[in-house]
Amino acid sequence: xxxxxxxxxxxxxxxxxxxxxxxxxxxxxxxxxxxxxxxxxxxxxxxxxxxxxxxxxxxxxxxxxxxxxxxxxxxxxxxxxxxxxxxxxxxxxxxxxxxxxxxxxxxxxxxxxxxxxxxxxxxxxxxxxxxxxxxxxxxxxxxxxxxxxxxxxxxxxxxxxxxxxxxxxxxxxxxxxxxxxxxxxxxxxxxxxxxxxxxxxxxxxxxxxxxxxxxxxxxxxxxxxxxxxxxxxxxxxxxxxxxxxxxxxxxxxxxxxxxxxxxxxxxxxxxxxxxxxxxxxxxxxxxxxxxxxxxxxxxxxxxxxxxxxxxxxxxxxxxxxxxxxxxxxxxxxxxxxxxxxxxxxxxxxxxxxxxxxxxxxxxxxxxxxxxxxxxxxxxxxxxxxxxxxxxxxxxxxxxxxxxxxxxxxxxxxxxxxxxxxxxxxxxxxxxxxxxxxxxxxxxxxxxxxxxxxxxxxxxxxxxxxxxxxxxxxxxxxxxxxxxxxx
Numbered sequence: 001x002x003x004x005x006x007x008x009x010x011x012x013x014x015x016x017x018x019x020x021x022x023x024x025x026x027x028x029x030x031x032x033x034x035x036x037x038x039x040x041x042x043x044x045x046x047x048x049x050x051x052x053x054x055x056x057x058x059x060x061x062x063x064x065x066x067x068x069x070x071x072x073x074x075x076x077x078x079x080x081x082x083x084x085x086x087x088x089x090x091x092x093x094x095x096x097x098x099x100x101x102x103x104x105x106x107x108x109x110x111x112x113x114x115x116x117x118x119x120x121x122x123x124x125x126x127x128x129x130x131x132x133x134x135x136x137x138x139x140x141x142x143x144x145x146x147x148x149x150x151x152x153x154x155x156x157x158x159x160x161x162x163x164x165x166x167x168x169x170x171x172x173x174x175x176x177x178x179x180x181x182x183x184x185x186x187x188x189x190x191x192x193x194x195x196x197x198x199x200x201x202x203x204x205x206x207x208x209x210x211x212x213x214x215x216x217x218x219x220x221x222x223x224x225x226x227x228x229x230x231x232x233x234x235x236x237x238x239x240x241x242x243x244x245x246x247x248x249x250x251x252x253x254x255x256x257x258x259x260x261x262x263x264x265x266x267x268x269x270x271x272x273x274x275x276x277x278x279x280x281x282x283x284x285x286x287x288x289x290x291x292x293x294x295x296x297x298x299x300x301x302x303x304x305x306x307x308x309x310x311x312x313x314x315x316x317x318x319x320x321x322x323x324x325x326x327x328x329x330x331x332x333x334x335x336x337x338x339x340x341x342x343x344x345x346x347x348x349x350x351x352x353x354x355x356x357x358x359x360x361x362x363x364x365x366x367x368x369x370x371x372x373x374x375x376x377x378x379x380x381x382x383x384x385x386x387x388x389x390x391x392x393x394x395x396x397x398x399x400x401x402x403x404x405x406x407x408x409x410x411x412x413x414x415x416x417x418x419x420x421x422x423x424x425x426x427x428x429x430x431x432x433x434x435x436x437x438x439x440x441x442x443x444x445x446x447x448x449x450x451x452x453x454x455x456x457x458x459x460x461x462x463x464x465x466x467x468x469x470x471x472x473x474x475x476x477x478x479x480x481x482x483x484x485x486x
Contacts (some may be wrong), residue, residue: 027077027132028484029279031330034104034286035140035216035306039338041101043286043380044135045089046468047477048073048112056467057474062116062485069128070115077111077134081276084110084137093381093468098454105225107138107276119486131484136276140285141221144306145269146277146313148219153258156219157239164204168298169215172207176200185240186248189256194236198223201238214295216287216306222268234263277313282332282480285310289337289355289377290449293427297437300358307335307362314371333373334480335359340471341379342449343424344386344397348471350427350434352377357431376476382469383452387421396423401452409450416453424449 034040050056051071057063076083085108089101112133148156161180164173179200183193202223208215209224218224226235237260240253248254285307292299314330337355340348356375363373384401398421403409405416414420425448428434 027134028481029134029136029281030480031280031283032135032137033140033143035288037291038140038286038288039380040104040137040286041089042093044084044110044137045086045093045101046380046470046473048086048110049090049468050470051112053467056470057477059474060478061482067117067485068114069117072113074111074113076109078109081107081109084108084135086110093454098456100454104137104139107136110135114485116485133481136280138276139221139225141218141224142272143313144217144219144309145221146273147309148265148269149273153261154242156261158242160239161241168213169208172213173204176204180241183240185243185254186245186252189251189253193253194256197238198236214292214299215302217302217309220264229268233260234267237261237264280330283330284334284336284476284480286336286338288339289351290339290342293440294449297440300435300440304358304362307358308365311362311366311368314368331371332480333371334476335373335375336476337377339379340377341382341384342399342452344399346397347427348377350429350431353431354427354434357435374479376472378473378476379471380473381454382471383454389421389423398423402455404451404453407450409448422450
């Protein structure tokens with residue numbers, strides 16, 4: 001059963017004020033989240049900067065049609081939410097020695113206001129209109145916690161232990177499963193045992209997220225980034241084997257873990273859903289599909305599982321979570337495969353087709369119907385160029401850039417300084433083949449994708465601001481908000 005979510009008079013009044021504000025100056029709340037290392041911060045920085053510059057977005061129709069009159073930043077409407085540090089992130093990307101900004105660790109928000117001319121002649125005669133784009137940035141781990149609202153402690157424990165015993169998690173889960181095998185669920189509750197179990201379980205989750213495994217479905221997500229709640233009882237629990245006893249004592253370890261699991265949902269998951277997620281209009285979920293493909297079939301299957309869980313968060317119907325609120329409802333969702341610039345352009349459509357197939361499978365598994373879902377391959381900031389290299393009688397399509405220090409290709413480890421032309425290999429034309437274990441786990445296609453450093457944006461000036469090159473960012477943006485600017 002989905003736990004009862006509070007709906008105070010203050011929240012009702014806030015929604016009424018929001019509805020009134022929509023009449024005067026409509027706003028669109030765009031949620032931006034992503035799975036591990038997917039590039040949320042870079043995506044938001046590039047999107048905002050290119051809209052402010054009014055350039056480099058040829059497939060964003062309102063801008064291409066020259067209907068956007070002005071774009072500017074304004075104070076965000078939510079005083080209790082930290083502001084997304086756009087200026088500092090831009091400085092890192094466009095400075096003399098560009099570097100990637102730090103990843104998302106907490107929720108933040110930024111308001112971008114757009115003044116535009118409507119498409120309809122009658123509406124255009126009334127003058128320009130204004131729309132606020134409120135961008136809400138939050139860690140993907142928080143989104144993957146929402147399905148816990150529909151799971152009891154026993155159901156979550158059974159699911160988590162089953163996943164830990166999967167072959168792909170064997171090395172990461174070894175210490176955790178050894179601890180579990182020596183733990184008696186009906187023994188008397190013990191605070192030190194609870195702390196030890198939570199620490200070992202969290203270490204297991206961290207190991208699953210490492211690049212060699214690149215697993216995506218790792219709830220409870222806040223265990224990986226607890227913030228100021230680190231060490232609180234709501235974070236000090238772990239799964240247990242279901243006891244055989246029909247009656248489990250309340251003062252048992254099982255009873256203790258069950259109460260803390262409920263506290264985690266009540267004090268961590270529910271407030272995020274109520275205060276942020278339930279107020280979104282549109283959502284983009286970023287995924288580092290190339291790293292997942294590098295990791296093999298098990299990582300791809302786990303990504304499908306994660307996206308299935310994501311779609312269940314939006315599922316419409318009598319028991320849908322949004323029906324508990326009278327507020328907004330997400331009606332468009334984008335899944336985006338980032339870092340498309342790590343492939344030659346001849347592979348961009350193939351990468352997009354792979355993600356589309358993953359999304360299609362996830363939609364079917366989630367029994368999902370409702371919001372319009374699209375998949376795009378994109379690069380928020382392009383850090384490579386393209387070239388051809390001669391190899392025997394063949395000409396190989398290569399990408400040129402500076403690999404991140406410590407990245408490896410074959411037996412070579414890169415120093416993070418030298419610019420190189422690399423042939424990353426090709427994705428199959430058939431996305432079903434690209435997702436097959438035979439191709440993913442056999443090293444077929446000689447495909448291997450390395451990460452690159454950001455480069456100085458030379459000769460790309462618009463006024464005093466560097467225009468950040470991208471790939472297909474404008475197409476995703478057009479789907480997400482283009483209809484709101486008509």
